[in-house]
Amino acid sequence: MNKDITNKEVLQRVRDSLHDFPMFIGEFIRGIANITEPLTRLNYLQDIKNFFNFLIKERIQKDSLMDITLDDLNTLTVTDIEIYLEYLSLYNSNERELSNANSAKSRKLAAIRSLYKYFLRKNRLTNNPAGIIETPKIHEKPIIRLNMDEITEMLSIVENGDKLTKGQKKYHAYTVSRDLALITLFLGTGLRVSELVNIDFDDIDFENDQLLVLRKGGNQDIVVFGEEVRYALLSYLTEREKMIPLEGHETAFFLSMQRRRMSVRSVELLVKKYASLAAPLKKISPHKLRSTFGTMLYEETGDIYLVAGVLGHKDVNTTRKHYAALDMEHKRKAADVIKLRGSNNIQPPPLTSSYQDENTEDK
Secondary structure, three states, X not given: OOOOHHHHHHHHHHHHHHHHOOHHHHHHHHHOXXXXXXXXXXXXXXXXXXXXXXXXXXXXXXXXXXXXXXHHHHOOOHHHHHHHHHHOOOEEEOOEXXXXXXXXXXXHHXXXXXXXXXXXXXXOOOOOHHHOOXXXXXXXOOOXXXXXXXXXXXXXXXXXXXXXXXXXXXXXXXXXXXXXHHHHHHHHHOOOHHHHHOOEHHXXXXXXXXXXXXXXXXXXXXXXXXXXXXXXXXXXXXXXXXXXXXXXXXXXXXXXXXXXXXXXXXXXXXXXXXXXXXXXXXXXXXXXXXXXXXXXXHHHHOOHHHHHHHHOOOOHHHHHHHOHHHHHHHHHHHHHHOOOOOOOOXXXXXXXXXXXXXXXHHO
């Protein structure tokens, strides 16, 4: 199956969705096609639709999305955008109560900003209230990852089927080598789930222990793997070569029991099944396995640039943001490495009472 199939499907959904919007939205989506991925454009359409529905309900007198014009957008104020962001905190849609965290609000605001920015450049808008709004503050969450005991337990469950139900064990007998190769590849390379499901036979080079992946954004990259990953992949390869894939799925390395290329969703469910047994108190996804790999690599090397390169981050600041807590731990260790007078027994003087009083007042 062509690796672009997912993008093609999304692209078709983008085109189908445009029928629900006024013509200027189609112009906007086509205008940003060369600088965005199809999935980004689809998400923008969903977020713009949500915004337009709010406008019809709360701010402007229109019968449908198709009736909204650029002139309507030009009349909106900063207050209107602020009211929308507050509205996103809790609202009803199709008899369902929905809410958005600041991260979701930030994404929805980005879609509106992009829309205004595009038509400002084309001199079709003169007002940009979205550009003045501050991005909602996103509180950094601790990295959820597996520790070494949990990794060992998870791999054991995958390999031996421990803790699986009778029904799960029935299918496990047919998928054990595939599942072990898949989980080991996640933990041993930090691949994204989209990168893993797109792997073809020809992408794996066992002579050099490396594979070709299609990174986020469409760039190709070489990922090097270690001995444990190599062994797991070769073990699955023996089983994979016996399978007869459905037409159009012949090149796919990881196949489902229906003999199709595995989907992102099926891999997510597979990871969830095994991880929930190994670490029941943690919500582990393929991305959390990626975080587990990144954490282990950073703890071993202390090299944030190496971690960024291996994970395929274009900007090292993205990596630094995710591993900031670990970065501080390395800095603290570094502070104790240098011994200026070669002694480990130097005792610092006690804090003065005035300093302690000042600290107490600050608190």
